[in-house]
Amino acid sequence: MDITVDTLHDWATWSMIPVGILSFVSLFFQVAPYGRYSAGGAWGPLINAKIAWMLWEMPALAIPAILLWTSGVDSLITNLLSKRTLLATCFMTHYFYRAVIYPMMTRGGKPAPLSVAFLGGMFCVWNGFVQGWYITRYVPLDAPISMSTAVGALIWLWGWLNVVRADTTLIGLRKPGETGYKIPRGGLFELVSAANYFAEIVEWSGYALAAGSLPALSFAVFTFCNVGPRGWRHHKWYLQKFEDYPKHRHAVIPYIW
Structure with a gap:
């Protein structure tokens, strides 16, 4: 069977809900080991909190940005009042804030385990691909709002x-x-x-x-x-x-x- 990017996108999309439900159940028993619940070095080397935030949030900004650029970013400018432009603006605004502005706003903060930053980053790679591919491949350029x-x-x-x-x-x-x-x-x-x-x-x-x-x-x-x-x-x-x-x-x- 040929595995296309669209097929991978389907798998990535459908798997998000059961993984979310599994996370919902597990988080009642396992504390996410950062911030006030930091477990020291039990989850691996600790890194600066600001750097950790940037590392795990940045893929959700970078991947859609690359997909938008390669799909023709000028098309967004010429279709400002389109569904694609609106969705891209919403998603990118959040992650620009979360990956760039928010870490600069924080004051100190407890170091985060590198493993937690890695897992967070993997989810943002996953979600950045799911949302970015949907916006650029399934929402027509001129789709009305x-x-x-x-x-x-x-x-x-x-x-x-x-x-x-x-x-x-x-x-x-x-x-x-x-x-x-x-x-x-x-x-x-x-x-x-x-x-x-x-x-x-x-x-x-x-x-x-x-x-x-x-x-x-x-x-x-x-x-x-x-x-x-x-x-x-x-x-x-x-x-x-x-x-x-x-x-x-x-x-x-x-x-x-």
């Missing part, structure tokens, strides 16, 4: 803006030179402990609606499966660490979970 695409993009924008707001809130909890943890307040943090994760779930759910495709839906499902249990663990950690932690807050989904 439908109502569902426009609504999905607005939901994506709300989610992305709140991801940035939540990140800024968390970074601002510490003044330069300070260590330790504080209770985040304001915005979505008044509703959930993991405001950044909730916003990211909303962001990629909106993107899935905008795209109307299995690759985008698979990524949205994987995002929930990956960050949901981590947000739940953050919530438990906050409740154990702070006696005055707001008891009305939920973990990840306002009023639900």
